[in-house]
Amino acid sequence: MADLSIDFAGIKSPNPFWLASAPPTNTGYQVQRAFEAGWGGAVWKTLGEPVINTSSRFAAVHFGGQRVAGFNNIELITDRPLEVNLKEIYETKKRFPNNTIIASLMVEPKQEKWHEIVKRVEAVGVDGLELNFGCPHGMAERGMGAASGQQPDLVQAQTTWVKEVATTPVIVKLTPNITDITVVARHAVKGGADAISLINTINSLAGVDIHSWNTIPNVGGQGAHGGYCGPAVKPIALSMVAECARDRAVDVPISGIGGISTWQDVVEFMLMGSTGIQVCTAVMHHGFRIVEEMIDGLNNYLDEKGLASVMELIGKSVPKYSNWGDLDLNYKVVARINEDNCINCNKCHIACEDASHQCIDMLTNAEGKAILQVREEDCVGCNLCSIVCPADGAIDMVALDSGAAPMTWNQRNQVISGLNGSYSEVEVG
Amino acid sequence: MSAFDEFDQERQAIDSLLLQGYTVTGIFEDLDGAKVRFIRREPAGEPIELLLLTADARKHVTTLIFGGSKPAAPIETHT
Known part of the structure; x- marks a missing residue:
């Protein structure tokens, strides 16, 4: 059995599975039940000046x-006084000394406010701090959360203020509601962040009721934008984690967040540079005990891969993530249809005809059976047919050896620039 | 005409010139495609310009220059 424990910026955790700061980490009762279920750590629901929440807070997209x-969701940070939360954090840490408790914090962007909350929270024995510069709704209207996180200089300044007094590792949680998340990540590092976590939720409106014309959710007929999360956001989160992981200026550990629901998701985030991960929506949907399957699945996976520690996964796919301009233009894949598995639904033909390059023919074979066949010379290898195909194993994407040397768009441009700029003849042929 | 046939015509035109001793001296790309300029010194010939329309042909000519190789044999297809 592999070692699942992690060292995240000096924070030791029995496994990489942490609960994200959110409704499941609102109270000591919940966090203790989570630890009993097997969660390695929890980021306590964001502490700050207690808010008043609305009724009707969540909505889902099915x-x-x-x-x-x-x-x-349009729920805000904790609505309970700081001392109440601190007492429960202390009790929880005392009962589960080997589990990780991170305090998520959000206050106005003032040095004295940050100093005060950091000192009070660290006094009860948290393992680290997470600065919430990410929540897009409600608190942002008050100049906190994403409103802070969208200003790189403010992220840097607030991180610096926290580091002036903090004695535990400081994690800066980033908002995805920004053009280039690495800019903010770099400023967090400049401010002294020991780690970053991403992503927080994405600006969203879940829907509009076409009968009542009310927003979903709505509060007495009025709605406001919320924060979007869950499986649908995973590709966005993974991309942002990858961008930070491959940025040499962002040389701190990453806690990956965003749509993680299974152990396979965890592996993906760790391969793409996360040292640990955080989960919220999957727990809100299925409960704390989903971690049991995640632990088993990760253990089995590591054993199958012959890895002794989960830490060996971290960042292994990062070198495989590059810029479009560095991809090989001469790499070629084509679709191949396996007649044995094809159910002749024609989805691939329709997709190719209507949305791609019209290279899947509907034919009749020698036995009079209807078959679908790819004209490989016209196939651009877009993958669409294999994506829409409902039959497992019916379409394979097969790599062909074009015989041409690898050449990227950037290399091609260099060739053309050199050719046109030098006026020298390049001997070809 | 299939996309491959369009490309193949342009590829044959490129490869033919190269086999005749022409060399590529410039590639100029704009909204209409790539204008590729060829010249030959021995025996001297008038410069020739091909307008390449297909992506694969535009890729082919630069691949040849990048790889410093001779025109490859036609690609074998599987259909």
Whole structure:
């Protein structure tokens, strides 16, 4: 059995599975139940000046029969006084000394406010701090959360203020509601962040009721934008984690967040540079005990891969993530249809005819059976047919050896620039 | 005409010139495609310009220059 423990910026955790700062980490009762279930750590629901929340807070996007493909919330940070939370954090840490408790914090962007909350929270024995510069709704209207996180200089300044007094590792949680998340990540590092976590939720409106014309959710007929999360956001989160992981200026550990629901998701985030991960929506949908399957699955995976520690996964796919301009233009894949598995639904033909390059022919074979066949010379290898195909194993994407040397768009441009700029003849042929 | 046939015509035109001793001296790309300029010194010939329309042909000519190789044999297809 592999070692699942992690060292995240000096924070030791029995496994990489942490609960994200959110409704499941609102109280000591919940966090203790989570630890009993097997969660390695929890980021306590964001502490700050207690808010007043609305009634009717959550909404979900169900898609294609899957409930909660996406999740939207307009709930704010804790609505309980700081001392109440601190007492429960102390009790929880005392009962579960080997589990990780991170305090998520959000206050006005003032040095004295940050100093005060950091000192009070660290006094009860948290393992680290997470600065919430990410929540897009409600608190942002008050100049906190994403409103802070969208200003790189403010992220840097607030991180610096925290580091002036903090004695535990400081994690800066980033908002995805920004053009280039690495800019903010770099400023967090400049401010002294020991780690970053991403992503927080994405600006969203879950829907509009076409009968009442009310927003979903709505508070007495009025709605406001919320934060979107759940499986639907995973590709966005993974991309942002990858961008930070490959940025040499962002040389701190990453806690990956965003749509993580299974152990396979965890592996993906760790391969793409996360040292640990955080989960919220999947727990809101299925409860704390989903971690049991995640632990088993990760253990089995590591054993199958012959890895002794989960830490060996971190960042292994990062070198494989590059810029479009560095991809090989001469790499070629084509679709191949396996007649044994094809159910002749024609989805591939329709997709190729209507949305791609019209290279899948509907034919009749020698036995009079209808078959679908790819004209490989016209296939651009877009993958669309294999994506829409409902039959497992019916379409394979097969790499062909074009015989041409690898050449990227950037290399091609260099060739052309050199050719046109030098006026020298390049001997070809 | 299939996309491959369009490309193949342009590829044959490129390869033919190269086999005749022409060399590529410039590639100029704009909204209409790539204008590729060829010249030959021995025996001297008038410069020739091909307008390449297909992406694969534009890729082919630069691949040849990048790789410093001779025109490859036609690609074998599987259909």
